[in-house]
Amino acid sequence: MNPSERYSRQTLFGGIGVEGQARLGTGRCAVIGCGALGSVLANTLVRAGVGFVRIVDRDFVDLSNLQRQVLFNERDVQDRLPKAEAARRRLSEVNSEIEIEAVVEDVDATNVLRLVDDVDVILDGSDNFALRYLVNDASLELGIPWIYGAAVGSYGLTMTIRPHETPCLRCVFPSPPPAEHSPTCDTAGVLGPIINMIASVQACEAIKLLAGKIESLSPYLLQMDVWDLTFRPLKIANARQGDSCPACGHGQRDYLRAETRSTLTTLCGRNAIQISHRERRDVDLEALARKLAGVGEVERNAYLLRLKTPDHEITVFRDGRAIVGGTDDAAAARSLYARFIGD
Numbered sequence: 001m002n003p004s005e006r007y008s009r010q011t012l013f014g015g016i017g018v019e020g021q022a023r024l025g026t027g028r029c030a031v032i033g034c035g036a037l038g039s040v041l042a043n044t045l046v047r048a049g050v051g052f053v054r055i056v057d058r059d060f061v062d063l064s065n066l067q068r069q070v071l072f073n074e075r076d077v078q079d080r081l082p083k084a085e086a087a088r089r090r091l092s093e094v095n096s097e098i099e100i101e102a103v104v105e106d107v108d109a110t111n112v113l114r115l116v117d118d119v120d121v122i123l124d125g126s127d128n129f130a131l132r133y134l135v136n137d138a139s140l141e142l143g144i145p146w147i148y149g150a151a152v153g154s155y156g157l158t159m160t161i162r163p164h165e166t167p168c169l170r171c172v173f174p175s176p177p178p179a180e181h182s183p184t185c186d187t188a189g190v191l192g193p194i195i196n197m198i199a200s201v202q203a204c205e206a207i208k209l210l211a212g213k214i215e216s217l218s219p220y221l222l223q224m225d226v227w228d229l230t231f232r233p234l235k236i237a238n239a240r241q242g243d244s245c246p247a248c249g250h251g252q253r254d255y256l257r258a259e260t261r262s263t264l265t266t267l268c269g270r271n272a273i274q275i276s277h278r279e280r281r282d283v284d285l286e287a288l289a290r291k292l293a294g295v296g297e298v299e300r301n302a303y304l305l306r307l308k309t310p311d312h313e314i315t316v317f318r319d320g321r322a323i324v325g326g327t328d329d330a331a332a333a334r335s336l337y338a339r340f341i342g343d
């Protein structure tokens, strides 16, 4: 294949050109979270010719994802593939010239620096504030830009953050909103089109950054609503709180240095609880399958094991994490885990 043919429509565009395309080819990015936003981000960046794309996600593909998570299909649901791996397989068929790395891990304070320290830009495909504040800390710590994106219902917003140059997440939103006041895709649903719009803007910002077109980056906190069809670009270029921002002004890394990490997480839209451990484990899934053979229906592949009982479904990953389906009660999830898997 002739590489210049593959990218010809992109190099024709004056903002990129042959030189910009060459820079994209040596560019490296990490997509943190490969759900709805992450699918569009990874898809766009691999097709655009970004040389290295790391796709990090903790979850597996579920039927309710297919409405908006454009990289996945029914086969991935049947095969119980982790999203990161399903994305890698699909995209390596699209562009075999790109190095795509799938990482099936839950991003937290213990691993975030390792997952982003060798990239040029971090893309936010996450679905929760805790992770975004953690990424903001990692970005400031390592001096790597990141592109925030979020969508719920028909509404979304995005912002490009160049550490110590432009306002960081905490300059604009000093602390995460209280959970009871922030709608999630669990409570408000989400439309595919707003995901595509927000992630497309994020991906274009990454392309500008990697192609070296800093002057073309968005100076806005961009808000969009695809139902009302409203677009509000709020100019934040001068909103950097250098004197008062705890993160970029005072150098505090409150999220990176967090002593404790939440071990129980409610999964958006899933009637499920994730259980994770402070120390990573290496679970022998084959042995676990044998242990559970009499308990219920057990399915297993190279990445995970799933136990089905009449009322619940417990999925265990190799790193010891588990997702307990069929409940949104944290205590019930913990006891099911202890009962079937152990402590």
Ligand SMILES: [Zn+2]
Binding pocket: 167, 168, 169, 170, 171, 172, 241, 245, 246, 247, 248, 249
């Ligand atoms: Zn700041």
